[in-house]
């Protein structure tokens with residue numbers, strides 16, 4: 001019940017932010033970040049309408065969600081945490097999308113291990129946009145090279161971009177990070193059409209999702225605001 005209530009509050013805030021930004025609610029997907037959260041609570045969120053879940057570790061996700069009672073096909077499970085090369089195989093077999101592709105060698109590993117998939121693996125390229133975070137491609141040039149690499153893969157589907165804003169109370173630093181990602185998306189769409197390949201803009205967490213909506217986010221990764229309290 002707590003979780004359904006939390007989600008209702010978040011939905012209200014998403015709607016307000018959409019109204020303020022002149023955007024439609026349907027443009028935005030709410031993902032529940034379920035790292036460290038037990039399956040019974042994940043099911044509560046599912047029952048309250050959440051269909052996208054983000055996990056940060058491959059092993060934890062597989063162990064926890066393999067036996068996800070609800071039809072696995074109805075849920076989309078994404079990897080959002082940094083991926084080690086030796087976990088790429090399990091990641092390629094298990095997830096619907098890897099949001100944290102941040103190195104070319106990782107893209108190659110994911111392609112190699114996706115050969116047995118029936119459906120292509122969606123991949124988001126992660127861009128480093130904030131001083132205090134470490135992961136992600138360093139700049140637009142690196143992103144362009146990664147995109148060329150990704151587009152040459154037969155079993156991977158480019159789906160968009162992801163970033164983590166810096167952990168700070170400085171709202172303008174957070175906004176600037178989101179702006180960088182939105183700008184990068186524009187460049188990718190121009191350079192590597194069709195635009196649809198880069199449609200997903202994964203940005204915004206519990207503390208900054210309203211700003212992310214204002215800056216164009218299409219996928220909010222929300223953990224604590226859903227599962228805590």
Ligand SMILES: *Cc1c(COP(=O)(O)O)cnc(C)c1O
Pocket residue numbers: 033035056080081164205206207221222223224225
């Ligand atoms: C944990 C995590 C989130 C969710 O963070 P909250 O502040 O709990 O909403 C989102 N994205 C990534 C990559 C994370 O690791």
